[in-house]
Amino acid sequence: DAKGQIVGKVSRDLSFEAALEKGPELHQGDLIYSQSVLLRPGRYTLESVVLDREADKAAAKRASIDVSKPEALGLSSISLVRRVDPAGAAGEEFNPLRFQGGKVVPSLTGTAPARPDTALYFVLFLPSTPEGKPASSTPPEVTVQFFLNGKEYAEANPTIHMPEEAKPIPVFLSARFNPGEYMVTVKVQQGELSSERSAEFRVE
Secondary structure, three states, X not given: OOOOOOOOOOOOOOOOOOOHHHHHHHHOOOOOOOOOOOOOOEEEEEEEEEEEOOOOEEEEEEEEEEEOOOOOOEEXXXXXXXXXXXXXXXXXXXOXXXXXXXXXXXXXXXXXXXXXXXXXXXXXXXXXXXXXXEOOOOOOEEEXXXXXXXXXXXXXXXXXXXXXXXXXXXXXXXXXXXXXXXXXXXXXXXXXXXXXXXXXXXXX
C-alpha cells in the first residue's frame, strides 16, 4: 500500500503440456495470465515475479495501481488492444476487460502492427451513492487526444451513455494509425469532477 506494507500475495504454478512437434510454434507465442484481487481505495505498488524453473530464468516488474473512492470520478489505465476474445458466460464475475464486443486482451508490450483497426481501451468509474446509483445524471465529457512524435495527431470525443446503475463504463476506440511513436491523453469531466490519464504506444 502507500505506506509500503504488504496487503496481499498471489502465487500460482502454471503448467502446460503439448505435443513435442508443436514446440517451435509455442516458443513463438506467449501465456496470458490474469488474476482479480479486492483492494480498498488507495494507491498500491504491484511487484510481480515469474520464474521458469526448467530454463532457470526469472523476470520481475513493478507497477503502480490507483483504486478510486466510490465518490470519485475514476479512470482506468489506457490499454493498447492486442485482440478481442469472446466475452464468455454472462454470469462470469466482474471483469474490467469485458465489454459489449467481447473480452479485451491488452498488448503488454505497448506495440501494435500498422493496421486499419488499431484499438485502445479504457474504463470510466462514475461517482456512486451508497445505494449503488450514479451520483449525477450528467453524462461525463470525454476527450481523447493523440500525439504522434510529439505533435497533436487527432482528437476524439466518444459519447458516453449514462447507466441506470453505478457500474463501470468501458470505452473502445478503433482507428488507423500510421507507424510512429504515440502518446494518448484521456480527459474526463463530469460537473466539477475531472480525471486524466496518459499512455504511450508504438505502431510498427
